[in-house]
Amino acid sequence: EPEVTQTPSHQVTQMGQEVILRCVPISNHLYFYWYRQILGQKVEFLVSFYNNEISEKSEIFDDQFSVERPDGSNFTLKIRSTKLEDSAMYFCANRAGPTQYFGPGTRLTVL
Amino acid sequence: KQEVTQIPAALSVPEGENLVLNCSFTDSAIYNLQWFRQDPGKGLTSLLLIQSSQREQTSGRLNASLDKSSGRSTLYIAASQPGDSATYLCAQGNTGFQKLVFGTGTRLLVSP
Numbered sequence: 001e002p003e004v005t006q007t008p009s010h011q012v013t014q015m016g017q018e019v020i021l022r023c024v025p026i027s028n029h030l031y032f033y034w035y036r037q038i039l040g041q042k043v044e045f046l047v048s049f050y051n052n053e054i055s056e057k058s059e060i061f062d063d064q065f066s067v068e069r070p071d072g073s074n075f076t077l078k079i080r081s082t083k084l085e086d087s088a089m090y091f092c093a094n095r096a097g098p099t100q101y102f103g104p105g106t107r108l109t110v111l
Numbered sequence: 112k113q114e115v116t117q118i119p120a121a122l123s124v125p126e127g128e129n130l131v132l133n134c135s136f137t138d139s140a141i142y143n144l145q146w147f148r149q150d151p152g153k154g155l156t157s158l159l160l161i162q163s164s165q166r167e168q169t170s171g172r173l174n175a176s177l178d179k180s181s182g183r184s185t186l187y188i189a190a191s192q193p194g195d196s197a198t199y200l201c202a203q204g205n206t207g208f209q210k211l212v213f214g215t216g217t218r219l220l221v222s223p
Contacts, residue, residue, distance in 0.1 A: 031208065031209075033210065033211075035211070035213075041215075042213050042214070042215050042216075043155070043200065043202070043211075043213040044213070045210040045211060045212065048208045048209075048210055050208060055207075055208040056207070056208050056210055058210075091154060091155065093211075095209070098142075098143050098160055098162065098204070098209070099145065099157055099160045100145065100157070100204075100209075100211060101157060102147075102154050102155040102156075102157070103154055104153060104154040105153070105154045107152075
């Protein structure tokens with residue numbers, strides 16, 4: 001199965017700090033997604049990204065969040081000023097055809 | 112609002128049993144339905160994807176079906192093994208950029 005990788009695997013930060021979560025997608029898979037899963041809850045869609053722009057975003061994805069492909073390969077999610085409620089597992093996903101392939105996730109802990 | 116629900120929330124079976132996991136969705140604009148496996152603290156592994164034009168898909172001991180008219184999908188696992196123990200998630204993909212809407216999952220425990 002094609003592999004999406006994410007770094008770091010675990011990030012601990014203080015409330016109010018900025019964090020950047022990184023994803024290395026599958027080569028030639030041009031649709032990108034971020035999802036999050038708060039402990040014990042559903043996986044929730046955050047944003048989709050195609051052709052270097054956001055194609056859809058959820059109400060969770062407010063002005064504190066941003067995404068980009070800074071070097072044409074890696075895909076990043078930035079949270080500008082973290083809140084306690086941002087603590088969650090963040091998953092990057094990637095697809096070329098209909099199947100979305102997920103990375104292993106980054107566990108973000110905001111203290 | 113789009114809703115995807117899964118029942119049961121948890122299931123415990125002895126090794127060797129055949130079992131069925133259920134997934135219901137409310138949005139008729141379904142483009143595909145994807146089943147995933149999630150091990151504790153880990154990412155999501157794609158198991159099967161059914162396009163809206165299909166009725167079922169099979170991979171090894173797994174068979175997934177889709178009934179758009181009733182808004183249901185099932186995942187059938189044959190001859191369950193302890194290694195099948197995990198949480199199983201279904202997710203509805205819609206037309207357009209195909210964001211996935213997930214169910215809450217079924218936590219499966221297969222005992223030896």
